[in-house]
Structure formats: structure tokens, C-alpha cells
Amino acid sequence: MNSRKSGYSGLQISLHWMIAALVLFQLLFGENMTIYVDAAADRRQLSSYGQTMGSAHYWVGLAILLLVFVRLAVRLFIGAPKPQSTMPKWMAFASRTTHALFYGLLVAAPVSGLLAFYVWSWMGDVHTWAKPVFIVLICIHAGAALFHHFILKGAVLRRMLVPARDPVG
Numbered sequence: 146m147n148s149r150k151s152g153y154s155g156l157q158i159s160l161h162w163m164i165a166a167l168v169l170f171q172l173l174f175g176e177n178m179t180i181y182v183d184a185a186a187d188r189r190q191l192s193s194y195g196q197t198m199g200s201a202h203y204w205v206g207l208a209i210l211l212l213v214f215v216r217l218a219v220r221l222f223i224g225a226p227k228p229q230s231t232m233p234k235w236m237a238f239a240s241r242t243t244h245a246l247f248y249g250l251l252v253a254a255p256v257s258g259l260l261a262f263y264v265w266s267w268m269g270d271v272h273t274w275a276k277p278v279f280i281v282l283i284c285i286h287a288g289a290a291l292f293h294h295f296i297l298k299g300a301v302l303r304r305m306l307v308p309a310r311d312p313v314g
Contacts (some may be wrong), residue, residue, distance in 0.1 A: 151226060151304075151309040151310070152226050152300075152303075152304040152307070152308065152309030153225065153226065153304055153305060153308065153309060154219075154223055154308055154309065155308040156219060156223075157216070157219055157220070157223065157225075158305055158306070158307075158308055160212055160215060160216040160219065161216070161305055163212060164209060164212050164213060164216065164251065167205050167208055167209050167212070168209065168251075168279060168283075170201075170205055171202065171205055171206065171209070171254075172276060172279060172280065174198055174201065174202065175202050175276065177195060177198035177199055177201075177202060178198075178199050178202040178203070178258075180195050180198075180199070181195060181196070181198070181199025181200075181202070182199075182262070182269070203258075203262070206254070206255040206258050206259075207255065207259075209251060209254075209255055210251075210252065210255040210256070213248065213251040213252055217248065226304060226309070228240060229299055229300065229301065231299070232299075239289070240289070243282060243285055243286055243289070246278075246282055247282055247286070250275060250278055250279060250282065253271075253275065254272060254275035254279070257269075257271045257272040257275070258272045289301075290302045290305070
């Protein structure tokens with residue numbers, strides 16, 4: 146693995162924000178999948194909106210899963226910047242832990258949704274818990290980025306907005 150000194154590549158930043166936008170879509174409109182599944186179970190006709198939103202939830206979930214695997218592969222081959230040297234160890238640990246939880250959830254949520262849809266309906270309960278966990282992690286993640294930017298005057302947020310000059314990708 147290659148560790149970057151100054152920041153993320155344009156590809157890494159693009160993947161981050163694409164995944165973030167797709168997760169936001171799922172959080173805002175994901176409840177439509179419940180309507181879709183319930184209607185199918187009751188053999189009820191769905192409105193075209195219900196069908197579209199149910200299908201969108203399915204395909205956006207698959208897109209998230211694919212993009213997360215691409216992002217992990219890019220991270221493996223390009224690397225990621227090291228935490229800022231001025232960051233206390235507990236902050237670096239919190240950052241690593243939050244990112245690990247994010248990656249785990251970004252894989253577990255679509256996989257549990259697929260398993261619920263095709264194999265074990267009880268996985269739907271597991272899948273449903275992804276939403277509040279995502280919301281908590283997003284609040285921690287965004288809050289930490291804003292804290293670093295406005296209070297600590299660090300470059301953490303800037304690194305995810307402006308591509309570094311040295312990375313490839």
C-alpha cells in the first residue's frame with residue numbers, strides 16, 4: 146500500500162462524495178422499499194412511484210456496494226494520507242474506528258438488504274438498523290470534519306474537497 150503525504154486523489158474524493166450522495170438518497174427515500182416489499186407480499190398493485198422508488202433503492206444499494214469495493218481497491222493501491230502529525234492519538238484512533246465502522250456498514254447494509262430480499266426476510270430487521278447507525282456515524286464524521294476545520298484550523302476537511310497534487314488517480 147502506498148501512503149500519501151498530503152491528501153486524497155481526485156478519484157478518491159469523487160468516490161467519497163458519490164457514495165455520500167447515494168447514501169443520503171437511501172436515507173431519505175429508503176422507506177419506499179418497505180412499501181414495495183409489503184405490497185409484493187400482499188400481492189397489491191403498486192403505484193408507478195412506489196415501483197420506481199423500490200427499484201431505485203435496490204439499484205442504488207448495489208451501486209453503493211460496487212463503489213465501496215472500488216474505493217477499497219483504490220485505497221489499497223493508492224493509499225490514504227496519514228493522520229495529521231498534530232492530531233492527538235485518541236483522535237487518530239477515533240478517526241480510524243469511525244472509518245472502519247463506515248466501511249463495514251457500507252458493505253453490510255446492501256448485503257443485508259439483498260439477503261432480506263432474496264433469502265432470509267429476517268435480515269430486513271438487520272438492514273433496517275443500518276439507517277440510525279448511518280445517521281449517527283454521519284453526524285460524528287461531519288462534526289469531526291467541521292471541528293477540525295473551524296476549531297483546530299486543520300486541513301482534514303480540505304483534503305476531502307481539493308485533490309492533492311502528488312497522488313495518482
